[in-house]
Amino acid sequence: MADEKGATPPRARAAELNRLLNTYAYRYYALDDPAVTDAEFDRLLQELLALEAAHPELVSPDSYTQRVGGYVSEQFEPVRHAARMYSMDDAMDLPELDEWLSRTDEALGATPQHPVAYTCELKIDGLGVALTYRDAQFVRAATRGDGTTGENVTANVLTIADVPHALAPAGLAHVDSGGLGHTIEVRGEVYMPKHSFVRLNEGADAAGREPFANPRNAAAGSLRQKDPKVTSHRDLETFLYAVADESPLDVRTQAEFLQWLTDCGFSVNPHACRCTSAREVHEFCERALAQRDELDYDIDGVVVKVDSLASQEALGFTARAPRWAIAFKFPPEEKRTVLRQIRIQV
Ligand code: NAD
Secondary structure, eight states, X not given: OOOTTSOOOHHHHHHHXXXXXXXXXXXXXXXXOOSSOHHHHHHHHHHHHHHHHHOGGGXXXXXXXXXXXXXXXXXXXXXXXXXXXXXXXXXXXXXXXXXXXXXXXXXXXXXXXXXXXXXXXXXXXXXXXXXXXXXXXXXXXXXXTTSSEEEBOHHHHTTOTTSOSBOOHHHHTTBGGGGTTOXXXXXXXXXXXXXXXXXXXXXXXXXXXXXXXXXXXXXXXXXXXXXXXXXXXXXOEEEEXXXXXXXXXXXXXXXXXXXXXXXXXXXXXXTOEEEOSHHHHHHHHHHHHHHGGGSSSOEEEEEEEESBHHHHHHHOBOXXXXXXXXXXXXXXXXXXXXXXXXXXXX
């Protein structure tokens, strides 16, 4: 495949990267058993993005860069999401984050008198889920899957102690007609606290079973169980941060939306912060990185979101990610990852 100088031609390299990414994503999302570190996966994805930016003719609808990277296992009933669940574009360092902030400020016509407000949230390293409430009662839970279709994990999510079985009246007061008659799909992350992860792996070790690679994979493996009794013993928790369709809600910003989720009785991460300058966003990222080890859950970055829901709507989405949000990725912390060295055919 290499030319006479030993370099792989762009088209062949793009095909090779797509093959690697698809193989690794299958191991990670479908089998909850990663074959490479997240840093290695992200490096390959960044290489493909750069290659496609330099050679736009290589972008095809089935490229890994054009889709949400999950899978739907046949073990679970498929669930079609009320609205697509997206992945997120990454900023791998502060200059990339600044580039996104400038582009977004410009697109929204920011001025020194009217800066764009951003809500910064911790990026929880868990598993994305959608929880559906009908007439204010919990009726269904699904994994993100491929973004359009997820896996029905209702019975498993029912075993998670902090998921409310009904929306609380304080939240319902902000839904048209008090919430009755509405179907509301909220979204967030299921995660495994670090102390539970340590205990689970100690138990696996004592029983001679393979340990999980990290808390994210332990959470995914624990939620995607055929027997909900297994899930019930895994000590999972949630943080909610989004809704599929906010139109019945009396909220105008992401910050108000997080308050609404709290009022409904959901667990909402307490570290969100509204920022109106790049300096404040940087400070939030630095604080988050500094407190990373003190938290009892893994975070792999900061999610910066345009605060106004009207501006979010104006910016819209690409094929795989919202244009109104970016994930600022922390430098890899592989020392905690116990990746098993499994040989795979790629
Ligand atoms: P992502 O991690 O880039 O970000 C999007 C996701 O972040 C959302 O879908 C949501 O579930 C989550 N999230 C957490 N906190 C959030 C918040 N406050 N607000 C909004 N969303 C929040 O997207 P992804 O497609 O889920 O996964 C890519 C990640 O998975 C990368 O870190 C990659 O390294 C890893 N991965 C690793 C392998 C491997 O083999 N090691 C394979 C595939 C993917």
